[in-house]
Amino acid sequence: MSPEAPIPASTASWLPVILDSAGPFSQPVTTLAWVIFTGGFVILGIVIAALTIALFGSPRLKARLGGEKAIWIGGFAFPVVVLTILLIWGLWLTSHLSAQRITGDEMRVRVIGEMWWWRVHYLDENGRETFRDANELHIPVGQPVLLDLQAADVIHSFWVPRLAGKMDMIPGRTNRLLIQADAPGVYHGQCAEYCGGPHALMGFVVVAHAPEDFARWQAARAPAPAAQGSAARGADLFMSSGCAACHTIRGSPADGLAGPDLTHVGSRRSLGAGILPNNKGTLAGWIADSQALKPGNRMPAYHQFDGEELRALADYLASRQ
Amino acid sequence: MLRTGVIGVIAISLNACSPTELQHERVDAASVRKGREAVERLGCGACHDLPGIAWPSGRVGPSLHGFANRAMIAGQLPNRPDILARFVRDAPALVPGTAMPEIEMTLEEADAITAWLQSLDES
Structure with missing residues (x-):
């Protein structure tokens, strides 16, 4: 029901959304998820191999597997080294997602979580409100958009998985989140913090337009003429x-x-x-x-x-x- | 003689499941599937309880379980495919006082939704 050219729904991929990044601010989450999945499978393989040896291996192999050295290496050194590397690398990777990247030139929108919907206030470069909408956010593709996230009643969490990680919306606070879509499309979001009764039905839609379509959309924000x-x-x-x-x-x-x-x-x-x-x-x-x-x-x-x-x-x- | 008879029986029974009939069933199954997709895309469940679609499940309009066995559309019109196909697209044109608005869809979608509704047989 939109006057603009139809925009493809961007849910065509078979991948789960967190593995299907559509912009730079969700890419680190996707990378981390792939590494953890792959690492998990490798470790599962090692455990199955050890189990096979313990059940069916020769006495000599069984003895080696049950020795003190194997316990120190497999049970202590390996987890400490792997988890430490993962923690440091993960923190480094996702630190790029924090507000440090804000340059001040981004398009700005304030999104306020309500029970159980979203206020959307578009802001100008000085942070003044230009107009209001709800439950749907329109952005241009290929450029970061800065969201001021607030909550009116209880804690909500803003999550558009293909565009960025989750960010809590906390009453009395403004949390900032950068999102960016690299291709035009419709990206679905969901409140990710339980906020009462219909929390699971608190969805959101981000529509990313090509720059010229976005300008057209912005120009068409005048109220509709009187009804006939x-x-x-x-x-x-x-x-x-x-x-x-x-x-x-x-x-x-x-x-x-x-x-x-x-x-x-x-x-x-x-x-x-x-x-x-x-x-x-x-x-x-x-x-x-x-x-x-x-x-x-x-x-x-x-x-x-x-x-x-x-x-x-x-x-x-x-x-x- | 016997052999000819057997062949004759086989020929007749093969003829019974003629290719045109099989073709017809396949087309039907495809439009039933398309109709179901259109029903989900348009959100008919906002007002109707629909068999095989868990959510949404509205209460404003009647449940459509076993619709193929229902004699009347909206309690006023005979439940015939041609009338049904017009009704799902533009209910107020046929039943002026209805709360069901005209719904934007293609004629193909209206036919497919009709096929889906006609497949809801609970007899």
């Missing part, structure tokens, strides 16, 4: 049924702050914080009974609309591009 037809009826219902108490739609009287900003909800790729496809059908289903889809989320089920009213509301929200 059925959508206009939906707009009236939105204002009169209490929706506006929690949701903002810029360019309309709706200015609630408790729930996600819906100014551009029709152009988002997902609904309910990265969990459902976004179309008029899922919009109607969400409005009427979001509690069936994301039990415990803070939006009540709205059972008072008749069929036409529900469709009018879905039309209105789908038209907020």
